[in-house]
Amino acid sequence: MxxxxxxxxxxxxxxxxxxxxxxxxxxxxxxxxxxxxxxxxxxxxxxxxxxxxxxxxxxxxxxxxxxxxxxxxxxxxxxxxxxxxxxxxxxxxxxxxxxxxxxxxxxxxNIDWEADVMSDEWNPAKAEKKLKSNPKMMACDALMDQDIFSGVGNIIKNEALFRIGIHPESLIENLPQKKLEELIAEARNYSFDFKKWKKANVLKKNFQIYHQKICPKCGLEIIEKETGKGKRTSFFCAKDQKLY
CATH class of the missing domain: 3.20.190.10 (MutM-like, N-terminal)
Incomplete structure (x- = not known):
């Protein structure tokens, strides 16, 4: 998709x-x-x-x-x-x-245009409020929730979580405030990098974790696992992505 x-x-x-x-x-x-x-x-x-x-x-x-x-x-x-x-x-x-x-x-x-991560109307404060109202949600499910992060898909989910060092099965309620803010910011930041690389036809060359075998940070084997309620495939490093 x-x-x-x-x-x-x-x-x-x-x-x-x-x-x-x-x-x-x-x-x-x-x-x-x-x-x-x-x-x-x-x-x-x-x-x-x-x-x-x-x-x-x-x-x-x-x-x-x-x-x-x-x-x-x-x-x-x-x-x-x-x-x-x-x-x-x-x-x-x-x-x-x-x-x-x-x-x-x-x-x-009736569309919440402020939920679109790539829109000029994007409202990170509203995203934070929605996340905090779902404390038991896993980070992997949160990023894929189109009511919170409209436009985010499995590539962005995996790459954003790797960038900020968060395990996909971390619960929202366990994330320190700083990490919660990083998650919200990176959903948007990576989306614009994605667009830039896709336009230049170099997106796959810039994958760090998605469908990769070895972690580029520590050299350990990347774990591939179905995670969250959505059972979408996550790729993550057990060493460099902390489980909160």
Missing amino acids: PEGPPILLMKEDLQKFAGEKVIDVKGNSLQDNHGVKDHILREIKTFGKQTFLIFDTVNIRIHLLMFGSYSLFEKKDQQDNLRLGLVFKNGGMYFYTCNVKLVNDDFLA
Whole structure:
């Protein structure tokens, strides 16, 4: 599942179509045009792993799920997987193997935009409050909670915890205040590093712990284990990541 940084990169690719009129709609998600064809795409917004295409009378939510993708040109060999294609005068945007859903303005109004770790509206104080209201939550589950850290996925979770030396199974209530603040800050810091490296096509070269075998700090073998309520895979060093 794409994490927040690739979604922001996708938005940058699609941004040139904001303010342009849709001249054709393709794909198997919208049974009719729903006020899209011949209408102007007013804005593109992102929230974590979700993308919203804003029109005057309708909003479209795109979620790439586990294996979704997008393209600026139509892929003839993937017609069966085309969920939505919007054609403009000077090109188009095409979404494959993803979830496409119409949402109303109330849906958008109820989103806590301050929970998006890569947004200018990101509110670390609110994140801290949410964490402290879930004291028994493991650090690995906390970072993957989209209501707290929207946009954070398994790569960011693992790499951020390694950077700050916290074992993924540490309980929030056991973290010293300084470590809690580091966890909140690093979720955002690593996300922007992720975006920079992804754009330069060097993301995997910069992995320290994710899918690695040997700890770059101490040389011990990295542990791979399903952790937390979500049972997502964690990679960690028993020596350099303290269990609180």
